Amino acid sequence: MWDVDGNDYVDYLLGQGPSFLGHANATVNQAVHDACGDGMLYGNSHVLEVEAAERICSALGWAEMVRLGLTGTESVQAALRLARAATGRRRFIRFEGHYHGWLDNVLVDAAGTGPASAGQVGAQLADSVVLPWNDAEAVAAALAEHHGQIAALIMEPIMVNAGTIEPRPGYLQRVRELCTEHGVVLIFDEVISGFRVALGGAAARYGVTPDLATYGKAMAGGWPVAALAGHAHLMERFGTGEVNHSGTFNGSVMAAAAVVATIDLLTSDPPYERIAEHGTALMAGLLELADKHQVPLRVQGVPMAFHASFGPREPVTDHRELRNLDLARYARFAEVLAGYGVWVAGRGIWYVSAAHGPRELATTLERVDDALNESGA
Numbered sequence: 001m002w003d004v005d006g007n008d009y010v011d012y013l014l015g016q017g018p019s020f021l022g023h024a025n026a027t028v029n030q031a032v033h034d035a036c037g038d039g040m041l042y043g044n045s046h047v048l049e050v051e052a053a054e055r056i057c058s059a060l061g062w063a064e065m066v067r068l069g070l071t072g073t074e075s076v077q078a079a080l081r082l083a084r085a086a087t088g089r090r091r092f093i094r095f096e097g098h099y100h101g102w103l104d105n106v107l108v109d110a111a112g113t114g115p116a117s118a119g120q121v122g123a124q125l126a127d128s129v130v131l132p133w134n135d136a137e138a139v140a141a142a143l144a145e146h147h148g149q150i151a152a153l154i155m156e157p158i159m160v161n162a163g164t165i166e167p168r169p170g171y172l173q174r175v176r177e178l179c180t181e182h183g184v185v186l187i188f189d190e191v192i193s194g195f196r197v198a199l200g201g202a203a204a205r206y207g208v209t210p211d212l213a214t215y216g217k218a219m220a221g222g223w224p225v226a227a228l229a230g231h232a233h234l235m236e237r238f239g240t241g242e243v244n245h246s247g248t249f250n251g252s253v254m255a256a257a258a259v260v261a262t263i264d265l266l267t268s269d270p271p272y273e274r275i276a277e278h279g280t281a282l283m284a285g286l287l288e289l290a291d292k293h294q295v296p297l298r299v300q301g302v303p304m305a306f307h308a309s310f311g312p313r314e315p316v317t318d319h320r321e322l323r324n325l326d327l328a329r330y331a332r333f334a335e336v337l338a339g340y341g342v343w344v345a346g347r348g349i350w351y352v353s354a355a356h357g358p359r360e361l362a363t364t365l366e367r368v369d370d371a372l373n374e375s376g377a
């Protein structure tokens with residue numbers, strides 16, 4: 001990536017994740033260009049929209065129907081509305097540290113207790129019951145306490161937004177069972193993890209099937225598209241018009257073409273092993289440099305999306321343990337790294353793309369080494 005002054009960066013922010021195939025993937029962009037030459041929006045379905053939905057369903061393996069949208073925020077809201085319609089219940093369970101978009105009913109401050117924005121209708125947060133994540137007993141207790149009131153349970157099945165924390169073995173399975181037992185719609189928010197941690201996202205990686213799931217980011221080569229996927233018995237309520245989900249630009253020709261071309265690339269030449277190798281080597285290289293320079297830099301997560309911070313090396317398994325890490329020090333270090341040509345998020349996530357190769361790996365580690373050597377952390 002180059003800035004206006006001509007400085008180059010190895011980019012691990014990837015536009016917050018969508019540039020999973022690298023910036024401006026030529027195949028995807030050509031497909032979008034070719035597709036929109038005849039028209040862009042018809043106010044009705046078109047063949048590419050059907051093809052995009054078919055690609056998504058076959059990539060996921062479990063989903064039967066899809067609705068395209070523009071943003072993850074929107075698809076989350078569609079999922080919650082659908083869950084309410086299907087259950088006749090209002091409240092939903094969500095988890096500390098998980099991000100589900102910027103709208104009033106899901107946006108919380110850093111402490112996780114109140115609204116995060118001026119102008120936000122904080123009262124809408126009362127619709128959710130907020131629990132610590134990775135604790136199946138907390139879910140069991142909340143479902144017992146709020147019996148018959150919970151429409152949905154929504155989570156990032158791997159908590160990338162806060163620390164890149166993986167689910168404990170058996171956790172997702174237990175939550176799946178509890179949701180089934182209590183008639184609660186299980187929603188995986190896979191806006192980050194979908195098409196990234198595996199073609200089938202975290203559901204495939206951990207072998208647990210939700211009722212509904214949201215996707216975006218890595219699904220469309222950087223084009224603005226999101227999707228809600230799910231079982232037909234729920235999703236058909238959109239088709240009948242019983243549940244409203246609308247949007248002028250949803251399912252545009254460009255969006256659908258980008259999804260088709262991206263999933264075709266991800267299936268014809270899967271980048272997952274290459275990305276895993278790069279990410280694993282990068283994580284190991286960063287730890288080596290930390291030891292060399294005697295700084296408490298630590299990493300955790302999966303190679304396609306890992307979290308870097310300062311603090312003890314033991315894995316963090318819960319959002320609350322993030323307090324033991326020095327996140328502010330890392331945010332300052334991310335700014336130092338930018339000066340050395342490594343572009344990373346101040347909040348710690350490193351996204352790896354299919355365009356990162358051995359050259360980028362070597363350059364990154366050299367630059368981090370120089371940064372630690374000359375500027376420290």
Ligand code: PLP
Binds near residue numbers: 100
């Ligand atoms: N859900 C998750 C897990 C996300 O990480 C994000 C965005 O980062 C969203 C939802 C919201 O998606 P968008 O920014 O496309 O509205």
